[in-house]
Amino acid sequence: MTKDEKNRIIALSESGKKPVDIATELNLPYNTVKSFLRRSREVEVIEEVKVVEDSRDKTKCLCCGEPLKFVVGKKQKKFCSDKCRLKYWRVHNG
Numbered sequence: 001m002t003k004d005e006k007n008r009i010i011a012l013s014e015s016g017k018k019p020v021d022i023a024t025e026l027n028l029p030y031n032t033v034k035s036f037l038r039r040s041r042e043v044e045v046i047e048e049v050k051v052v053e054d055s056r057d058k059t060k061c062l063c064c065g066e067p068l069k070f071v072v073g074k075k076q077k078k079f080c081s082d083k084c085r086l087k088y089w090r091v092h093n094g
């Protein structure tokens with residue numbers, strides 16, 4: 001894939017096109033487009049989460065903002081419940 005093709009994939013994806021449409025339009029294999037988009041999205045997600053990690057209030061649930069209980073001897077949790085944890089990761093993984 002050329003740099004130009006990568007840029008066009010990203011641009012088309014941001015304009016709301018599905019990977020299958022992008023592949024057709026750019027005459028590229030669907031799997032190539034799909035895995036490229038997945039990789040580029042993962043990078044974005046990791047960066048986003050890092051920003052949230054750095055700036056967030058560590059005493060509150062990342063998802064709903066409920067105050068978290070701190071359990072001595074245990075790693076501080078990021079979410080008040082599994083429900084919030086799953087919801088948060090679903091949102092942040094697209």
Ligand SMILES: [Zn+2]
Nearest residue numbers: 061064080084
């Ligand atoms: Zn919560």
